[in-house]
Amino acid sequence: xxxxxxxxxxxxxxxxxxxxxxxxxxxxxxxxxxxxxxxxxxxxxxxxxxxxxxxxxxxxxxxxxxxxxxxxxxxxxxxxxxxxxxxxxxxxxxxxxxxxxxxxxxxxxxxxxxxxxxxxxxxxxxxxxxxxxxxxxxxxxxxxxxxxxxxxxxxxxxxxxxxxxxxxxxxxxxxxxxxxxxxxxxxxxxxxxxxxxxxxxxxxxxxxxxxxxxxxxxxxxxxxxxxxxxxxxxxxxxxxxxxxxxxxxxxxxxxxxxxxxxxxxxxxxxxxxxxxxxxxxxxxxxxxxxxxxxxxxxxxxxxxxxxxxxxxxxxxxxxxxxxxxxxxxxxxxxxxxxxxxxxxxxxxxxxxxxxxxxxxxxxxxxxxxxxxxxxxxxxxxxxxxxxxxxx
Amino acid sequence: xxxxxxxxxxxxxxxxxxxxxxxxxxxxxxxxxxxxxxxxxxxxxxxxxxxxxxxxxxxxxxxxxxxxxxxxxxxxxxxxxxxxxxxxxxxxxxxxxxxxxxxxxxxxxxxxxxxxxxxxxxxxxxxxxxxxxxxxxxxxxxxxxxxxxxxxxxxxxxxxxxxxxxxxxxxxxxxxxxxxxxxxxxxxxxxxxxxxxxxxxxxxxxxxxxxxxxxxxxxxxxxxxxxxxxxxxxxxxxxxxxxxxxxxxxxxxxxxxxxxxxxxxxxxxxxxxxxxxxxxxxxxxxxxxxxxxx
Numbered sequence: 315x316x317x318x319x320x321x322x323x324x325x326x327x328x329x330x331x332x333x334x335x336x337x338x339x340x341x342x343x344x345x346x347x348x349x350x351x352x353x354x355x356x357x358x359x360x361x362x363x364x365x366x367x368x369x370x371x372x373x374x375x376x377x378x379x380x381x382x383x384x385x386x387x388x389x390x391x392x393x394x395x396x397x398x399x400x401x402x403x404x405x406x407x408x409x410x411x412x413x414x415x416x417x418x419x420x421x422x423x424x425x426x427x428x429x430x431x432x433x434x435x436x437x438x439x440x441x442x443x444x445x446x447x448x449x450x451x452x453x454x455x456x457x458x459x460x461x462x463x464x465x466x467x468x469x470x471x472x473x474x475x476x477x478x479x480x481x482x483x484x485x486x487x488x489x490x491x492x493x494x495x496x497x498x499x500x501x502x503x504x505x506x507x508x509x510x511x512x513x514x515x516x517x518x519x520x521x522x523x524x525x526x527x528x529x530x531x532x533x534x535x536x537x538x539x540x541x542x543x544x545x546x547x548x549x550x551x552x553x554x555x556x557x558x559x560x561x562x563x564x565x566x567x568x569x570x571x572x573x574x575x576x577x578x579x580x581x582x583x584x585x586x587x588x589x590x591x592x593x594x595x596x597x598x599x600x601x602x603x604x605x606x607x608x609x610x611x612x613x614x615x616x617x618x619x620x621x622x623x624x625x626x627x628x629x630x631x632x633x634x635x636x637x638x639x640x641x642x643x644x645x646x647x648x649x650x651x652x653x654x655x656x657x658x659x660x661x662x663x664x665x666x667x668x669x670x671x672x673x674x675x676x677x678x679x680x681x682x683x684x685x686x687x688x689x690x691x692x693x694x695x696x697x698x699x700x701x702x703x704x705x
Numbered sequence: 706x707x708x709x710x711x712x713x714x715x716x717x718x719x720x721x722x723x724x725x726x727x728x729x730x731x732x733x734x735x736x737x738x739x740x741x742x743x744x745x746x747x748x749x750x751x752x753x754x755x756x757x758x759x760x761x762x763x764x765x766x767x768x769x770x771x772x773x774x775x776x777x778x779x780x781x782x783x784x785x786x787x788x789x790x791x792x793x794x795x796x797x798x799x800x801x802x803x804x805x806x807x808x809x810x811x812x813x814x815x816x817x818x819x820x821x822x823x824x825x826x827x828x829x830x831x832x833x834x835x836x837x838x839x840x841x842x843x844x845x846x847x848x849x850x851x852x853x854x855x856x857x858x859x860x861x862x863x864x865x866x867x868x869x870x871x872x873x874x875x876x877x878x879x880x881x882x883x884x885x886x887x888x889x890x891x892x893x894x895x896x897x898x899x900x901x902x903x904x905x906x907x908x909x910x911x912x913x914x915x916x917x918x919x920x921x922x923x924x925x926x927x928x929x930x931x932x933x934x935x936x937x938x939x940x941x942x943x944x945x946x947x948x949x950x951x952x953x954x955x956x957x958x959x960x961x962x963x964x965x966x967x968x969x970x971x972x973x974x975x976x977x978x979x980x981x982x983x984x985x986x987x988x989x990x991x992x993x994x995x996x997x998x999x
Contacts, residue, residue: 424809426889426919426957429816444962461817501808503889538782538956539808568954572946583887583954584861584916587943591967592984594946603947605954608844608862636863636870638832638846639728668846668866689867690984 315535316367317549320407322531325500326507331492332485333528334513336409338365345390348408350383357410362389364396364403367554369442374398379411404553415524417509418477419443422459422493424503431459431494433469435477439509465494482512485526500546501539506532558621565617567606574599575700577622577631577660579615581606581640589634592689598697601628608639615648616655623656630661630700632692637668646674650681661699665692707836707881708856708901708908709799709827710738710775714840717742717767717797719788720779721753722760725803729779729844730754736847738840742767764795775799777833777842782806785829786815793822801842802828802892809956812890819892826892830955832862832884845869845882853878854999855992856902858895859914860887860921860955864943868914868985875989877999880908887916887955895925903932910937910997912988913979917944918958918965923973930977937995939988940979942970 317325323333335352339345349360364376371377376398380386386408396403417439425432435455438446446453455476459465467487474486489510497505507528514524540547552560562569568583572590576598580586583605590600602625606618622628635645645666653662665686666674678685684699686692716733720726721743731754734740742761743753749762761767764776776792778785778801785804792800800819807829819826827834833843837850849866851873859865865884872879883898885891895913902908911933915922922942929938945967947953949960960966971981980991 424889426921427924429890430813431810447962461813498810501810503809536808536810536956537952538806539810541783542808570948570951570953572948580863582861582863583958584859584864584914584943585867587916587947587953587958588864588867588941588985590947591943591945595983600946603951603953636866638844638863638866639725667870668848688986690986 315537315540315550317533317535318365318367318551319363319531320365321549322533323528325496325533326492326528326531329492329496329499331489331496331528332526333531334409334412336407338405339390339408340405342387342391342394345406345408346383346387349380349386352408352410353383355410359411360386361409361411362386362393363407364393364398365405365407366398366401366403367551368399368401371398376403401554412511412527412529413514415512415514417511418479419446419508420490420493420510421504421506421508422497425458428458430461431465431497433457433459433465433473433490433494435473437477439511443508459494464498465491467491479526482526489526489528500533500543501536502533503536504532504534508532558624562621565614567604567614567618567621569621570603571625572600572602574601575627575629576696577601577625577628579604579606579618579622579631579633581608581610581635585634585636589632589689589693592693593632593697596693596697598700601625610640610645612644612648612651615645616652619649619652619656623658623660628660629703630696631663632696633662633664633666634689634692635666635668637666637670640669642666642668642670642674643677646677649683650677661703663692663696663699665689706905706907707839708898708905709881709883710834710836710840710842712839714775714799714842715739715741715771715773716775716777716842717744717764717771717773718777718779719744719764719792721745721758722748722751723779726779727753730758732847733777733841736841738842741771742773764791764797768795768797773797775842776801778802778804780804786811789815789826790818793819793824798824800824800826800892801831801833802826803831803833803843805830807888809889812888816890816892827883828886828891830888831886831891832865834881834883836881837879843884845884849873850882851878854880854907854909855912855997856880856905856908856910857882857912857914858898858902859884860916860957861914861943864985865914868912868941868988871986872912872989877989877992877997880905887957889919889957895921896928899925899929899933909999910992910995912992913938913940913974915940915942915970916955916958917947917953917960917967918955920965922970926973926977926979929979934978937992937997938979939982939991939995940974941982941985941988942967942974
């Protein structure tokens with residue numbers, strides 16, 4: 315689960331990491347009030363950042379500075395009118411603009427190849443790390459946290475020195491170990507600070523000092539671990555969750571909407587991807603990924619069918635079930651019940667093999683469903699049905 | 706020989722008295738697997754599967770009383786990492802963890818400790834393994850198999866059944882079929898299973914069934930290019946049409962930052978001498994094309 319920057323920053327603060335203050339505003343007027351507070355507090359400028367769960371906010375004009383509270387209101391108004399990668403901006407983060415001396419990148423990430431948490435750093439912060447990895451892989455420093463003890467202080471010191479943060483050693487070590495601690499505390503897959511920055515701060519006496527601050531934060535949480543962090547469920551952003559995704563999640567289905575016309579209902583994730591691939595190979599476009607899971611009963615099948623049909627672009631449906639735990643006759647009953655309830659008639663090709671496939675075949679034949687024997691045949695027939703629906 | 710599981714394997718099923726455990730325990734027994742024990746805390750002294758299998762409170766009891774050497778874990782996600790640790794601590798050599806939905810970070814110390822104990826973990830979130838005609842552990846339907854000499858390794862469940870059924874229908878049997886699991890942190894990788902197949906004198910060809918996410922297919926391909934040069938090799942990779950940044954059901958099936966794409970995996974496998982199928986149904990023909998005569 316992805317969470318918003320402001321929520322990620324709250325988790326970092328709770329773990330004792332240095333994050334500059336911020337407020338979240340849902341309207342331009344709220345942004346004005348927040349900016350006013352930061353100006354009164356001594357800020358020269360404020361930064362206003364779109365809160366959306368997609369990357370590339372800066373390039374899309376979703377991160378801008380303002381020099382007065384009125385200016386902040388205008389900027390917030392403009393950002394709140396944006397759509398970034400199709401997501402309307404519904405809130406902005408407002409905070410004092412930092413006087414940045416130098417930007418770094420630092421993240422803790424679950425590394426599948428080594429089966430460990432790795433700490434990844436770069437002295438080239440503030441830009442997309444994927445691009446740095448391609449252009450200058452030597453500019454990225456990594457170290458593996460101990461699988462039993464976590465990130466050790468000496469590893470954090472090594473990272474700090476290799477990034478050239480020797481002058482801020484104590485802060486850098488605290489932040490590096492804090493990232494791994496944050497990851498473990500909330501079961502995150504990724505805790506990323508980009509940029510981590512050396513910033514100048516002017517004290518009340520006019521003296522300028524520099525320190526390390528986490529200026530941005532990105533955290534993704536492990537969905538499988540949410541059961542033991544009930545408070546984190548509240549960070550799921552309902553504004554950005556597709557209604558279909560919510561229905562699917564609540565029904566225990568895994569559903570991902572795509573752009574095509576052929577709805578797919580499959581048991582098992584690998585087979586669901588394969589079914590999509592074969593639809594594409596046969597010349598069609600899959601409308602969704604949908605895994606009904608193992609042992610799905612008739613009600614679940616009916617819920618899956620409603621989800622598929624809720625997409626107006628769907629003009630053909632392919633059902634592919636390889637029964638193991640899942641019983642073919644249960645799926646067939648679910649399909650028959652769903653068709654009786656459904657409001658629009660869409661051609662459907664059903665292929666059920668494995669456990670109780672023969673019982674399923676009888677049921678489907680009696681109910682006059684179109685069936686296919688192999689996956690390739692099913693994909694081709696679904697594509698043909700989709701084509702004739704357009705013609 | 707076969708790998709991981711054979712006629713001599715003595716299996717203890719964790720959670721044998723539960724819904725999943727009893728259903729699949731029965732199927733394993735029916736296939737001819739030596740299910741020697743069940744393990745459910747608090748039910749020690751009882752029997753399961755119509756009195757045919759004794760149940761113990763702890764794995765160490767099961768090992769002492771029955772000589773169990775293989776674990777099959779069906780316990781819920783919250784308790785599964787502990788179940789793996791218990792099996793390793795009791796001296797179990799091969800541990801299959803079928804459980805799905807275990808938090809990924811939980812598996813990091815578990816994988817480390819299992820390795821230190823000299824045991825092998827398959828999974829989690831895997832369908833298990835079958836050595837056709839000998840034994841099966843896990844949830845793969847026995848009916849899809851046929852005895853033979855092709856080693857199959859896959860990250861998926863039902864996709865594996867699809868591919869194996871296609872091979873069986875074409876008269877191509879399997880030495881062992883292994884599902885390694887769809888999670889980001891798993892005990893045994895594609896590479897390690899290929900190494901086991903390479904050392905198995907009854908495996909004469911290999912089939913690898915991968916999917917988007919991570920780089921395990923690429924790593925395995927690089928090793929196979931060198932060490933399985935003369936072995937007929939075929940592969941399938943699921944997720945050619947998967948969009949970037951979305952988890953496709955399996956926790957590990959995600960393309961992120963342009964890495965883990967099907968195209969990258971297909972290219973690596975082809976460069977390593979695998980014949981890569983556009984559909985799982987093409988795998989039998991590709992094995993023949995690669996020179997497999999079994």
